[in-house]
Amino acid sequence: VAIAVTRERREGETRAALTPETAKKLIGLGATVIVESGTGLGSSIPDADYAAAGATVAKDLKTALAGADVLLKVRAPTAPEILALKPGAVVIGLLDPHREKDALKALTEAGASAYAMEFVPRITRAQAMDALSSQANLAGYRAVIEAAAAYGRGFPMMMTAAGTVAAAKAFIMGAGVAGLQAIATARRLGAVVTATDVRPAAKEQVESLGAKFIAVEDEEFKAAETAGGYAKQMSAEYQAKQVELTAAHILKQDVVITTALIPGRPAPRLLTAAHVASMKPGSVIVDLAVEAGGNVEGSKPGEVVTTPNGVQIVGWSNLPGRIAADATALYARNLHAFLGLMLRDGALAPDPDDEILKSALIAQGGQVVNEGLTG
Ligand code: NAD
Numbered sequence: 001v002a003i004a005v006t007r008e009r010r011e012g013e014t015r016a017a018l019t020p021e022t023a024k025k026l027i028g029l030g031a032t033v034i035v036e037s038g039t040g041l042g043s044s045i046p047d048a049d050y051a052a053a054g055a056t057v058a059k060d061l062k063t064a065l066a067g068a069d070v071l072l073k074v075r076a077p078t079a080p081e082i083l084a085l086k087p088g089a090v091v092i093g094l095l096d097p098h099r100e101k102d103a104l105k106a107l108t109e110a111g112a113s114a115y116a117m118e119f120v121p122r123i124t125r126a127q128a129m130d131a132l133s134s135q136a137n138l139a140g141y142r143a144v145i146e147a148a149a150a151y152g153r154g155f156p157m158m159m160t161a162a163g164t165v166a167a168a169k170a171f172i173m174g175a176g177v178a179g180l181q182a183i184a185t186a187r188r189l190g191a192v193v194t195a196t197d198v199r200p201a202a203k204e205q206v207e208s209l210g211a212k213f214i215a216v217e218d219e220e221f222k223a224a225e226t227a228g229g230y231a232k233q234m235s236a237e238y239q240a241k242q243v244e245l246t247a248a249h250i251l252k253q254d255v256v257i258t259t260a261l262i263p264g265r266p267a268p269r270l271l272t273a274a275h276v277a278s279m280k281p282g283s284v285i286v287d288l289a290v291e292a293g294g295n296v297e298g299s300k301p302g303e304v305v306t307t308p309n310g311v312q313i314v315g316w317s318n319l320p321g322r323i324a325a326d327a328t329a330l331y332a333r334n335l336h337a338f339l340g341l342m343l344r345d346g347a348l349a350p351d352p353d354d355e356i357l358k359s360a361l362i363a364q365g366g367q368v369v370n371e372g373l374t375g
Pocket residue numbers: 122123124126127130132133136173174175176177178179196197198199201202228229230231232234259260261262263268270
């Protein structure tokens with residue numbers, strides 16, 4: 001099987017779908033690997049390192065894709081990449097099919113078999129393939145680093161000859177994979193950390209990291225987790241109670257990191273303009289959900305907005321891309337593990353009944369096939 005990896009073409013995408021380590025492993029599984037020149041640059045991987053691992057470096061995407069059975073991507077491929085695909089080729093990536101509708105259409109029309117890594121189910125067997133988690137973890141870390149850099153004060157309490165510097169108060173909203181890493185990172189930097197979520201299971205996890213849990217813990221809260229472990233969309237009544245609770249807490253916070261997402265839906269609004277206006281000058285908010293519509297009223301993708309009352313709202317898109325070398329390393333391993341399900345003796349042989357492959361498959365034979373997209 002010939003596996004190709006092309007340079008990411010989406011604006012600001014610094015990650016890559018291959019590392020020299022995974023190139024070597026894929027070759028070990030009997031594949032040939034061809035990588036477009038420049039693929040690793042955003043992650044500090046020169047072409048020569050791929051070549052040293054046994055991959056062929058192609059000068060452009062057409063050369064890379066000419067004989068490729070499989071195309072590995074970080075983000076959904078662009079039109080020129082899709083046009084250069086061999087009929088029936090397999091495309092695997094964070095294809096974001098709910099939002100990347102044009103790419104999904106083009107992939108379907110090209111007759112490609114497309115697998116969206118976001119749809120890998122969160123079962124034990126699939127943990128090594130869980131790209132959402134590998135990337136969210138790094139995003140949670142990076143969000144705190146961004147907040148610390150933007151904040152004009154320190155995080156830890158410091159007792160100096162010139163007096164004491166108070167510890168920063170950090171509030172993490174949404175305690176999934178990203179939020180839990182944000183809690184851990186903020187704690188390591190010395191902040192006093194509180195956190196909230198709508199899933200009851202999050203409470204124990206937050207507390208085990210040494211942060212205080214704050215939430216509206218009513219009957220709806222007790223039933224807010226789906227069988228898949230995700231949050232449900234909460235009722236208007238619940239959200240109103242949440243807004244009120246947040247209003248009292250937010251006044252005292254210096255740093256707020258929001259990470260709340262609901263799969264396939266716009267991100268829930270957790271901070272209103274009134275919340276933001278009530279915060280102290282110099283406070284920093286980082287909205288990790290900015291690309292999904294934002295948890296914070298007034299956040300803008302790719303921008304740092306400074307409000308009239310002197311609060312910065314950091315809306316960097318693609319936080320994992322700001323820690324690209326690690327994000328690439330982990331994502332490439334997720335892909336290698338996923339490909340392990342498809343390769344038998346160096347040939348492409350996906351088992352159509354495999355639960356993981358079935359969940360991730362979004363297009364095949366000219367059709368959109370995933371229930372989450374068609375139903
Ligand atoms: P996510 O990215 O979908 O959402 C982030 C967090 O936002 C979640 O914790 C969610 O509950 C929370 N949220 C949603 N609406 C909210 C609201 N209105 N207010 C406050 N918070 C809100 O979630 P995720 O990080 O992908 O993780 C979801 C769950 O899946 C977690 O329990 C995680 O531990 C679990 N998980 C399991 C596995 C596995 O078993 N293999 C792997 C990864 C994650």
